[in-house]
Amino acid sequence: MISRALCVLGALSLLVAGEAQAQPAPPQPVLPPPYAGAYQPQGVDEIGLWREMDEDERVLAQSDLAIRDEALTGYVRKVLCDTVGADRCGAVRIYVLRQPEFNASMAPNGTMQVFTGLLLRVKSEAELGAVLGHEFGHFEARHSLGQLKAWRSGTDVLAWAFVLGSLAPSYNVARSYRNLELSVLGNLYRFGRDQERDADRLGIGYLNGSALRPQAASEVWQKLMGEYEASARAKGLKKPRFDRIAFTASHPPQAERAGYLAELARPDAATRDDGAERYRAALAPWLGMFLDDQIKLNDFGASEYLLQALAQGGWTAQLHHARGELYRMRGAPRDLVNAAQFYADAVALDPAHAEANRGLGLSLLKTGQAGAGQAALRRYLELKPDASDARLIGMMIPAGEPQP
């Protein structure tokens, strides 16, 4: 009995392994691409998956995290259309979500989520297009459906192997089951990473075929690695490794992505416009909010890195103010001195910047310069008499002093 069950288990695993090796993609009827016209999902799996995603999208559309601004969403859509082509982008609904992390995601029914943290980090239309193109690649290649089928088959194999293995409980069978489990799971995670590589290839392909500079795709990942390093350095952590693949990693490591994206970018397209000016102009009304959200994450190294990157085109009052906030919130005595200087720089560039005057006043008060601090706070109240903290700030200024 035991030996027979062992044989069955062995045969089953061989069969599955053989199948997985020999036929990675069974022949399928040619489906229209999911972006074509009013495409309807085909087959029970796709129909079910889309139905679930439709439910999720209903929730997402009502979410308080969604930024419902026509101009901003329209601009992100324009960049997507410029990247993947006007014939494709019509099938996508874009939701900009107020999440300060670097990310974007795509559901199989054409729902695209773009995080504000991504918009803060990329600096041009080409960089944004690289990420949006990658996400669109997942959609076009029906990766979620492939993932669903792969996980279902893999976990089915494990479930059957478990049942059959328990007919013959012995150490050998248990060990074989554990080996099988590791190899099935390892393959499933690798399958997911390969899909990401595939989406990267599709994304860079769109960018190569567009009017934008494809070299930007690699730069996105190089900057992200720079940010992670800066964050780790400020926290006193070890330098992060960008070339290692963990067993359960969902994505290829950043260094690998930066490497092959640089190689796949068309060399003769390196002189194309990357749309940095247009991007800066479109994001200008939002920069203050996105910066504020980032700085309040309490990640000093990453925030300082992002500020330095944003200031490459020159420091503005807004950037000086954000840097002042960053240093004041960390709050060590030396930070307060620096913060006061940054706020003062902001006020020098834009004397009507109310928040910079507030920060300047608070920093000066905390470093023992009460007179100058109160003068700055008084200016803050003059510039913004209806500020939410006006009464409390007002109590910090002695009454009856002469106006400056």
Add this chain to the structure above:
Amino acid sequence: MIRPLFHLSAALALTSLLLAPVSAQAHKLRERGAPVAVADTPLTVTPSRDWNRLDVRLGKNTEHWTVDGEQLNDVIFFAAIEPGKPLVRERSKKREPLPKFTAATLLVEVPELLETTWRTYKHSGSFQMTGIEPGRFLGADGVHFTYEFVDQDELPRRGEARAAIIAGKLYMISFEAPRLHYFAAGVEDFRKLADSARLP
């Protein structure tokens, strides 16, 4: 979209079975009219209605009270936070440091301290202060403030808090509840609770 692995869910179910009875027994009723010390500190409150003190603690000097469950109405006491300490316990001192209350923190910066703490700790993407006013708390000059935020469960919540810095230590009490129904339904009870707070 991705089916969970059976052994993972089995492990989770087992863990929750093991944990459930332990935490359920340790919650305490805080009865109406009975003065009670909060978070092992001299801070006492006299509830005007029955509250539940949850066994979950966010940090050494905090205490959680609720009526219907912490997701529906959540009162948090921050009692005697010392300079150099964060408001709640850090999940990882190195990887996820939280902002600290310091000796230099001004009263007007306390709302910002709570905001940055929650943004980091609750991964709250959207957080707005809606009002900051001077007010009395524990018999001292303090700050009363209100705010709105959305955290990971994407349920919009409103919050109200009072804080004061007394003898160099921060005392604060906050009330957070979903914007829909629960905030308006519970905020009066919270205000009475905050009014009843005393320090010897």
